[in-house]
Amino acid sequence: MEVAPELVVNWGLEKLRIEFAEQGTGSLEETTLKQLKERLKDITGVPINGQKLVFSGAIMKDETATLSSFGLQPFSKLILMGSKPNAKDLAQTTSGSSEEHALIARISQLVEKTKTNIIPQIESFETSVATYLSSENNDDTVKSKLAEAHHCIVETLMQSILTLDSVVCPPDFETARQKRREAVKFTQGLIDRVDEVKAQLSRQNQQNIILSNASL
Template sequence: MKDDMATLASLGIGPSSKVLLMGTKPDAKDLIQTTTGSPEEHALIERISQSIEKTKTKLIPQIESFEFSASSFLSNQNTNNDDTTKSKLVDTHHYIIENLMQTLLSLDDVVCPPEFETARKKRREAVKYIQGLIDRVDGVKEQLLHSSDNN
């Protein structure tokens, strides 16, 4: 299920339907990493880790490319004042920010009970990491916007 809020009926599941659930049971080594030793806490930590891994593999390369492109644009701006390139860079900023905000929303959906201290800590760290990426990308956009003020 891609949509956690979807009803079973919307997925075509009704009376007499058979549902197969697949997963892995965390082993003792995985449970030691949690505060409570609870499989539920381990599942929350895994969900948080998957969100961050997805961001690292998908968005970090895009952020680095955006930073490189913006740097190249800014260093060549005096010789080539290209509003189209700048507009594309701003659009790229919006795309990256939208994806980072979606990651923040997915982390916001991870509700950790108070006794799941490790999961709560991992969630806080993940939110702080994503907010740092947002600040990083916004900083590049600010440089782009201020570059036109200086010319």
């Protein structure tokens, strides 16, 4: 008796066996990652937006790609990361949808990542600029490094905004949409913050030029 092709999905302490057709519709060659996530949602209750599937140590990201394109073969083993939201979680959403809750969680994670990785860089930049402005050393090398630091921080923050914009929130997911707006506003505020510090450098440079010309 032939055994139908299947994938083994480890989810916490549970081991899920997902069967597929040998060929054609429903096979590994034609089933997309999105379709697999839909099946896993039906089985586990973990929302699609809250699922991360790991194969060979890498997170599978392209939901339009077929499972075979990831290198999956019959009896390959995957790890499912994600949890089913409870009633309290769903009460925090407008729609009562587990998918909206997953989007809210994703937005929160992006904001926390920005806070953890970028804010220390901003504080370091502010300290460096303050030190430079309070000294009589107008070393162009230091000034150039500060300008480069500003550019890197702003570029990273712009990427964060683009990532937030890529989080698609349906019209009825109003709580998620509001959280996304707040996250974008917060990130834009950080850009304004570093731009203002950079402006202090520019004003100092202008003052130095005026003083230099006046002494001629």
